Structures are given as C-alpha cells and as structure tokens.
Amino acid sequence: MPHQPIDITENDTRTRDEIKEPPLYKVLLHNDDYTTMDFVVMVLEKVFHKNPSEATRIMLNVHRNGIGVCGIYPAEIAETKIDAVHALAADAGFPLKASMEKE
Numbered sequence: 576m577p578h579q580p581i582d583i584t585e586n587d588t589r590t591r592d593e594i595k596e597p598p599l600y601k602v603l604l605h606n607d608d609y610t611t612m613d614f615v616v617m618v619l620e621k622v623f624h625k626n627p628s629e630a631t632r633i634m635l636n637v638h639r640n641g642i643g644v645c646g647i648y649p650a651e652i653a654e655t656k657i658d659a660v661h662a663l664a665a666d667a668g669f670p671l672k673a674s675m676e677k678e
Contacts, residue, residue, distance in 0.1 A: 599678040600653040602645045604637045604660070610669040612638065618671065619645060622659045647678055 602623075604615065612634055619630035623645045637643035648656065653675040664671035 597649045599647050600650055600675040601647050601678055602653050602656050603674050603676060604633070604643050604645055605672040605674065606637050606641045607670050607672065610664065610671040614664075614667060614669055615671065618660055618663055622656055622663070645673070650675070 604618075615634040615637060616627070616630045619625045619633050620627065623630075625633065625645075633643045633645060646656070657673040657675060660671060660673040
C-alpha cells in the first residue's frame, strides 16, 4: 500500500515553543593544592578550546575562588569534557577534579 504524503498546513498544532532545548550544564574545575597552574591552562586550551588569555583568566578564577566555570554544554558533551579532564590529569599524576552543575 503506497504511503500518503504528509500534508503540513496551518492546522498543524506543533509549534516551535513545544520543541525544548536540552538542559545545559556548567562544567566546573575545582582547585587543589597539587595541580600546577600551567597544567590547568593547558587543559583549558586543549579540552575547552580556550585561547591562552581566557584559559589564564579561568585558571586564576579557579585558584582564587576554589572553583571556575570552563563552559556550558548539553549533558553528554559536559560528561565527555569531564572525562577528558580526568584522563589528562591522571596521566600527568594530578588530582584535578571537574564536575558539572545544571545551568
């Protein structure tokens, strides 16, 4: 049996308002007493694609305030970036921790 074409008319009840964007999450870096500032800057450049001045600004925020926002992403991307931070830190022998928080 052939398929009938779908007729999209003014009577279509779906609207753009009904299409929800996925929730966003802040990826956070946490300060510790062992991870070097240079390593944190490298992570921000490599994982979060920050330029050197932005990476330095975020690193100093982490250092001074104990925590800093690296970016805002959908959940799966945030989780992937956190995994990348933890893998790089483990390989380098640093305890750098990243987490995510709903925006």
